[in-house]
Amino acid sequence: MTRIVAGSAGGRTLQVPPKGTRPTSDRVREALFSRLEHLGALTRARVLDLYAGSGALGLEAASRGAASVTLVESARVAADVCRRNVTTLGFADTVTVVVDRVERFVTHPVATPWDLVLVDPPYDVPDDALASVLGRVAGALAAEAVLVVERSTRSPEPPWPAGLERFDDRTYGETRVWFAQPGHGLA
Numbered sequence: 001m002t003r004i005v006a007g008s009a010g011g012r013t014l015q016v017p018p019k020g021t022r023p024t025s026d027r028v029r030e031a032l033f034s035r036l037e038h039l040g041a042l043t044r045a046r047v048l049d050l051y052a053g054s055g056a057l058g059l060e061a062a063s064r065g066a067a068s069v070t071l072v073e074s075a076r077v078a079a080d081v082c083r084r085n086v087t088t089l090g091f092a093d094t095v096t097v098v099v100d101r102v103e104r105f106v107t108h109p110v111a112t113p114w115d116l117v118l119v120d121p122p123y124d125v126p127d128d129a130l131a132s133v134l135g136r137v138a139g140a141l142a143a144e145a146v147l148v149v150e151r152s153t154r155s156p157e158p159p160w161p162a163g164l165e166r167f168d169d170r171t172y173g174e175t176r177v178w179f180a181q182p183g184h185g186l187a
Contacts, residue, residue: 001013004063008064012088024150044065045115048117048137049071049118050117050120050121050133052072059071059086062089070098073099079099109140113141113145116146117147119148120150131158147180151175152176164183
């Protein structure tokens with residue numbers, strides 16, 4: 001059972017797609033969002049959740065004070081689950097669900113840069129496809145933005161494009177999380 005860990009919707013249950021996704025465990029989300037809160041990356045943030053699946057990462061951000069969240073998911077069944085979760089949690093004014101391929105979505109210009117980008121691709125997304133997505137996203141980040149990539153511990157470190165620097169990584173069981181930012185340090 002997948003739940004929102006903390007914030008305004010803390011403890012509420014999320015629906016998950018019947019197949020084709022692997023929701024981030026509650027334990028990993030709790031640790032990840034504790035780190036993001038420590039970095040000051042959530043409050044009033046514009047959040048982009050790529051490869052959203054059930055929407056658990058983006059919805060956790062909304063629950064913890066993000067100003068707006070965009071969930072991007074290509075599978076229609078998963079996107080429908082995201083919409084139901086948004087409605088059930090009462091986040092319709094904060095969270096938008098976009099049904100599109102991530103690779104296509106990131107080619108569109110953004111009016112306002114993202115403050116936090118959560119990237120949790122399926123394990124079978126090739127490194128070159130991930131590199132392309134990260135390269136596109138790098139140009140759409142706010143100056144103090146944080147970008148998070150979640151992968152299996154068996155996956156190599158993501159190929160960081162010019163303009164992004166890894167500043168931390170954490171391992172939680174079989175999950176590894178990398179943190180990056182535009183080419184300068186966080187306070």
